[in-house]
Amino acid sequence: MPFAMTVRFLIFWLAAVGGLIPSAATAQEDGVHRTVSLVAGQMTTNGVDDVFVPGKTDFTDAGFAGVIVAWETPLDSARWHTGVEVQLNQHFGQNDHQELVVPVTIRYSPARPWLPVIDSFAFGIGLSYATSTPTVEINRRGASQRTLAYFSLETAFATGHADTDVFLRLHHRSDAYGLFARDSGSNAFAIGLRTSF
Numbered sequence: 001m002p003f004a005m006t007v008r009f010l011i012f013w014l015a016a017v018g019g020l021i022p023s024a025a026t027a028q029e030d031g032v033h034r035t036v037s038l039v040a041g042q043m044t045t046n047g048v049d050d051v052f053v054p055g056k057t058d059f060t061d062a063g064f065a066g067v068i069v070a071w072e073t074p075l076d077s078a079r080w081h082t083g084v085e086v087q088l089n090q091h092f093g094q095n096d097h098q099e100l101v102v103p104v105t106i107r108y109s110p111a112r113p114w115l116p117v118i119d120s121f122a123f124g125i126g127l128s129y130a131t132s133t134p135t136v137e138i139n140r141r142g143a144s145q146r147t148l149a150y151f152s153l154e155t156a157f158a159t160g161h162a163d164t165d166v167f168l169r170l171h172h173r174s175d176a177y178g179l180f181a182r183d184s185g186s187n188a189f190a191i192g193l194r195t196s197f
């Protein structure tokens with residue numbers, strides 16, 4: 001599915017389903033912030049070293065859509081949170097597998113961001129398990145494997161509702177510089193809608 005079609009599909013999906021998710025206060029009685037997100041992404045053929053280089057991003061005919069459930073708790077400073085998330089994705093296009101991602105996360109919410117619409121920045125690191133070896137990774141490197149390291153880089157944007165934000169994320173799988181047997185991996189750009197529960 002081309003990138004433009006994926007974005008249109010996601011916007012329609014988020015608008016339709018987002019209104020069905022009940023809102024809740026972001027501050028939980030036990031101090032744990034629980035969220036659920038709908039996410040969709042488009043795969044690239046780029047390595048992580050050039051995926052952000054303007055004009056070099058090469059989107060491919062593969063994408064995914066999924067759901068993320070996350071739990072975060074504040075650190076000593078209310079601006080910093082740490083947590084864990086569970087992500088389930090259905091891949092389509094060149095890929096045709098399901099993916100389970102379980103990272104630990106750290107999030108920073110700036111007091112006065114240089115762009116007022118920015119809500120937070122986050123980083124996650126953990127494991128990604130695919131039910132079959134991703135075709136995009138095989139095409140890129142000649143081989144891959146189902147379990148690889150995962151990390152994400154995320155910027156979240158305020159929507160005007162305290163318990164809801166929109167985020168952009170890099171979705172990265174790799175061998176973690178030789179930690180896994182296969183020298184392989186993939187990168188995708190994703191967009192999502194997150195709300196508290």
